[in-house]
Amino acid sequence: MAPKIKDVAKQAGVSVTTVSRVLNGEKYVKDDLKIRVQRAIDELGYTPSHIARSLVRKKTNLIGVIVPDVTSSFYSTILSTIEKTASLNGYNLLVCNIIEDTDKELKYLQVFQQMRVDGIIIMHEKLNDEIRDLINKMSIPIIFSSVKPADQKFISVIIDDYAAAYDATKHLIELGHERIGYIGGDMRDITSGQNRYAGYIRALADHGIALPEAHIRFGDYKTQSGYEMMKEILAQKPHPTAVFAVSDDMAVGAMNCIHDHGLKVPEHLSVIGFDGSQLTEQVRPRLTSMEQPILEMGKVTVDKLLELIEEKEGGPAEDVILQHMLVSRDSCMDVKRGE
Amino acid sequence: MAPKIKDVAKQAGVSVTTVSRVLNGEKYVKDDLKIRVQRAIDELGYTPSHIARSLVRKKTNLIGVIVPDVTSSFYSTILSTIEKTASLNGYNLLVCNIIEDTDKELKYLQVFQQMRVDGIIIMHEKLNDEIRDLINKMSIPIIFSSVKPADQKFISVIIDDYAAAYDATKHLIELGHERIGYIGGDMRDITSGQNRYAGYIRALADHGIALPEAHIRFGDYKTQSGYEMMKEILAQKPHPTAVFAVSDDMAVGAMNCIHDHGLKVPEHLSVIGFDGSQLTEQVRPRLTSMEQPILEMGKVTVDKLLELIEEKEGGPAEDVILQHMLVSRDSCMDVKRGE
DNA sequence: ATGAAAGCGCTAACAT
DNA sequence: ATGTTAGCGCTTTCAT
Numbered sequence: 210m211a212p213k214i215k216d217v218a219k220q221a222g223v224s225v226t227t228v229s230r231v232l233n234g235e236k237y238v239k240d241d242l243k244i245r246v247q248r249a250i251d252e253l254g255y256t257p258s259h260i261a262r263s264l265v266r267k268k269t270n271l272i273g274v275i276v277p278d279v280t281s282s283f284y285s286t287i288l289s290t291i292e293k294t295a296s297l298n299g300y301n302l303l304v305c306n307i308i309e310d311t312d313k314e315l316k317y318l319q320v321f322q323q324m325r326v327d328g329i330i331i332m333h334e335k336l337n338d339e340i341r342d343l344i345n346k347m348s349i350p351i352i353f354s355s356v357k358p359a360d361q362k363f364i365s366v367i368i369d370d371y372a373a374a375y376d377a378t379k380h381l382i383e384l385g386h387e388r389i390g391y392i393g394g395d396m397r398d399i400t401s402g403q404n405r406y407a408g409y410i411r412a413l414a415d416h417g418i419a420l421p422e423a424h425i426r427f428g429d430y431k432t433q434s435g436y437e438m439m440k441e442i443l444a445q446k447p448h449p450t451a452v453f454a455v456s457d458d459m460a461v462g463a464m465n466c467i468h469d470h471g472l473k474v475p476e477h478l479s480v481i482g483f484d485g486s487q488l489t490e491q492v493r494p495r496l497t498s499m500e501q502p503i504l505e506m507g508k509v510t511v512d513k514l515l516e517l518i519e520e521k522e523g524g525p526a527e528d529v530i531l532q533h534m535l536v537s538r539d540s541c542m543d544v545k546r547g548e
Numbered sequence: 549m550a551p552k553i554k555d556v557a558k559q560a561g562v563s564v565t566t567v568s569r570v571l572n573g574e575k576y577v578k579d580d581l582k583i584r585v586q587r588a589i590d591e592l593g594y595t596p597s598h599i600a601r602s603l604v605r606k607k608t609n610l611i612g613v614i615v616p617d618v619t620s621s622f623y624s625t626i627l628s629t630i631e632k633t634a635s636l637n638g639y640n641l642l643v644c645n646i647i648e649d650t651d652k653e654l655k656y657l658q659v660f661q662q663m664r665v666d667g668i669i670i671m672h673e674k675l676n677d678e679i680r681d682l683i684n685k686m687s688i689p690i691i692f693s694s695v696k697p698a699d700q701k702f703i704s705v706i707i708d709d710y711a712a713a714y715d716a717t718k719h720l721i722e723l724g725h726e727r728i729g730y731i732g733g734d735m736r737d738i739t740s741g742q743n744r745y746a747g748y749i750r751a752l753a754d755h756g757i758a759l760p761e762a763h764i765r766f767g768d769y770k771t772q773s774g775y776e777m778m779k780e781i782l783a784q785k786p787h788p789t790a791v792f793a794v795s796d797d798m799a800v801g802a803m804n805c806i807h808d809h810g811l812k813v814p815e816h817l818s819v820i821g822f823d824g825s826q827l828t829e830q831v832r833p834r835l836t837s838m839e840q841p842i843l844e845m846g847k848v849t850v851d852k853l854l855e856l857i858e859e860k861e862g863g864p865a866e867d868v869i870l871q872h873m874l875v876s877r878d879s880c881m882d883v884k885r886g887e
Numbered sequence: 888a889t890g891a892a893a894g895c896g897c898t899a900a901c902a903t
Numbered sequence: 904a905t906g907t908t909a910g911c912g913c914t915t916t917c918a919t
Contacts, residue, residue: 211687213896224906229898237904254685259662260602261896264911269599278628280826285624289617292645296652301659304643306631313635320640323598325550346593348550432830461830468832487619491771491800492831493807552912563890568914576888600912604895 212253221249232257263325272514273303273321274330275314281431281458282486283503284332287355290507291330298515300327311337318343328514334358334398350517354510355501356400357528364517366510366529368501370400373533374408374455377481377499380535381451382416385544386479389413390424390449392438392459401430405455405483424449428459435462443470450478450544457482461492464540475542485536494539502531551592560588571596602664611853612642612660613669614653620770620797621825622842623671626694629846630669637854639666650676657682667853673697673737689856693849694840695739696867703856705849705868707840709739712872713747713794716820716838719874720790721755724883725818728752729763729788731777731798740769744794744822763788767798774801782809789817789883796821800831803879814881824875833878841870 214232218225223242230238231246238246249255263269272295276284292302303326305317318340321329329349334356336344341360344351353365381389391409394402413420423445428434435454439462442448454460460482464474474480474494482489485500509529553571557564562581569577570585577585588594602608611634615623631641642665644656657679660668668688673695675683680699683690696704720728730748733741752759762784767773774793778801781787793799799821803813813819813833821828824839848868 214898215896225897226899226906226908227904230905233898239904242905256658256661258603258664258896259659260599260608260664261911262898263599264597264603264896264913265898267911279618279631280621280624280628282619282621285618289619289645289647292618292643296644296656301656301663302643304631304641305635306628308628317635317640319595320598322595324640325597325599432826458830465830465832487771488830491804491827493804553914554912564913565890565915566888569889572914578888581889597912600895601914602895603897603912604914606895 211258212255214255214257216253217246217249217255220253221245267325269325269327270300271303271324271326272300272328272330272511273305273317273324273326275305275307275317275332277306277333278308278431279304279306282488283355283456283458283484283501286486286503287332287507287510290504291354291511294508294511298511300511300515307333311335311340315340315343318347322347322349328352328518330354330510330514332356334400335395336360350514352510352514352517355506356398359399364513364526364528366506366513366531367400368506368531368533370404371408371411373483373499373501374405374453375412376408376533376535377453377483378409378412379416380499381453381479381481381541382412382418384451384479384541385546386449386451387418388421388424388447388449388451389418390421390442390452391426392435392442392452392454392463393425393427394430394455396427401455402427409453421449424452428454430456430459432458432462432465435459436466437462439463439466443467443472448478451541452478452480453483454480455483457484457486457488457496457498460496460498460540461488464492464494464496474540479541481541485534489536489538497538497541498536500534500536502534506531550597551594553594553596555592556585556588556594559592560584606664608664608666609639610642610663610665611639611667611669611850612644612656612663612665614644614646614656614671616645616672617647617770618643618645621827622694622795622797622823622840625825625842626671626846626849629843630693630850633847633850637850639850639854646672650679654679654682657686661686661688667691667857669693669849669853671695673739674734675699689853691849691853691856694845695737698738703852703865703867705845705852705870706739707845707870707872709743710747710750712822712838712840713744713792714751715747715872715874716792716822717748717751718755719838720792720818720820720880721751721757723790723818723880724885725788725790726757727760727763727786727788727790728757729760729781729791730765731774731781731791731793731802732764732766733769733794735766740794741766748792760788763791767793769795769798771797771801771804774798775805776801778802778805782806782811787817790880791817791819792822793819794822796823796825796827796835796837799835799837799879800827803831803833803835813879818880820880824873828875828877836877836880837875839873839875841873845870
């Protein structure tokens with residue numbers, strides 16, 4: 210059995226309070242005692258129990274995070290910066306990988322509650338009623354990262370998805386494209402489904418381009434679905450000269466499909482992605498993408514959550530809107546100038 | 549303040565023991581009491597504290613996992629199945645993403661200890677003395693996944709890296725290649741550094757092929773390093789007709805480098821990767837890879853760890869060797885038949 | 888079948 | 904400056 214604080218106290222010939230004091234670096238402990246305690250700790254190989262501490266301090270320094278899919282390049286990157294920032298601030302991560310599994314998410318949310326985590330980060334917005342009910346009555350600070358669910362109560366760290374999609378589409382238009390296909394997200398998702406689609410539509414409209422219904426499809430953000438949606442789009446003649454996919458993974462799937470059809474990116478078809486994941490640099494041609502500031506997003510998410518945790522009362526509770534940025538690589542062609 | 553078991557007891561007009569009993573699904577509670585308690589729980593929105601439970605039960609149902617880099621396609625995949633299996637068994641994951649940061653790892657290992665996690669999974673083998681000392685004196689069950697560190701005390705879930713590398717090299721040889729380059733891992737790593745290199749060397753020797761020193765480089769498993777090492781290899785004339793990279797990420801980096809030099813895979817140069825991550829299907833040409841059974845590996849890791857946890861005494865403590873498998877895709881050419 | 892009380896390992900008043 | 908003691912929220916003997 211692991212030694213406890215009492216054992217250390219006995220070994221050092223002091224009270225448990227004194228041991229606790231040196232453990233927590235408090236003053237009011239004479240140097241010689243401090244040394245004796247430290248020696249006892251070393252001799253016994255004592256490690257304080259975080260469990261017991263949490264119980265009395267009512268603070269676990271745990272953050273629960275719900276990721277849709279750690280396997281995605283976007284989420285794994287944001288998760289890694291979340292972990293880094295949390296760790297730097299003395300917090301540890303309890304992670305739940307839901308894969309469209311609502312039951313699992315609900316179960317985890319309950320676990321988070323039982324674990325008395327200090328805060329929760331959620332990275333998706335497909336909240337069903339049960340989950341919405343639960344998080345609404347939990348008293349644990351919650352923050353959403355990269356998404357803004359319909360429910361207005363919680364704060365989100367996001368980009369302006371509408372504007373970003375608008376700008377991505379506009380980029381294609383400025384390159385001279387007029388037949389611009391779209392591979393969107395789940396339209397039940399406000400942030401990455403509806404808002405991005407609205408931006409795309411608006412950009413087209415603002416430039417007098419009719420909506421190319423035949424070239425519009427909706428996927429699930431993953432490579433495979435980008436591939437399949439592109440396949441459907443290519444079946445429509447004439448096919449578009451450019452495609453905007455709302456995730457890099459789908460964009461890569463689309464590029465692969467185009468390649469497998471014997472066509473070339475960007476010569477025959479330009480494609481632009483969304484997110485700015487590392488995949489953009491791993492494929493050839495390198496993928497032009499409307500990037501989210503992923504690293505910053507992860508960091509700010511944790512920073513804001515810690516504010517919520519530490520300031521007790523919700524405070525201003527305002528969304529944080531980060532800047533999106535177009536990063537031009539090799540997957541888009543300037544139709545006018547033949548770039 | 550969240551309601552406690554005492555509040556529920558009062559509300560239901562029973563003792564805390566009774567509440568505890570219905571909470572834990574014990575028998576010896578009359579139905580009417582059970583119902584009253586349940587109603588009190590609902591009315592109060594009571595959630596038992598896992599913290600308090602852990603303290604008395606001396607069991608946290610927490611597993612600490614140390615991943616080198618969640619951003620890598622291999623590790624994120626194995627992490628996702630680890631999480632899945634753990635969750636299915638009622639365990640939660642505390643994750644630490646070390647990025648070659650030994651201090652952070654040490655710190656986390658200590659945190660795991662303080663948290664009294666029930667078990668630990670480590671996915672790298674670059675143990676320094678300090679870390680080795682620590683894990684050797686911790687009494688928490690530890691298991692290594694995908695690596696086998698020098699230290700013999702712990703069990704590992706791995707493939708036979710030597711044989712896998714041998715087979716990958718042999719595959720290239722059977723395709724008619726004679727100038728086979730190698731982009732290896734860190735030679736301080738036994739499993740993925742030394743063993744794979746030994747397999748490569750031996751396959752060459754067994755087929756009477758001299759070691760092509762000029763075409764051998766060592767990277768850090770990441771895409772970027774695969775790119776750079778390939779660049780160095782291409783600078784040597786004549787360049788090899790095939791390259792074996794010991795991670796899919798590096799293989800993709802190599803493919804990109806080849807592409808950027810105006811050469812084609814597999815026409816000019818074949819490349820074979822290692823791991824079987826999803827990247828293999830995301831790039832064009834699709835990457836042939838010596839695959840590890842990633843999903844199985846993650847599952848078996850957790851299963852074995854749970855055995856260690858539940859059976860108290862280490863037991864047989866034998867490594868688990870999983871089967872590797874060559875998956876042929878489009879990045880390797882049959883030189884003899886011109887395939 | 889139900890309850891009283893001790894205790895899990897620690898911190899934090901409150902003495903002294 | 905150091906020690907005593909009362910909890911933190913729960914489970915678990917041990918009575919009844």
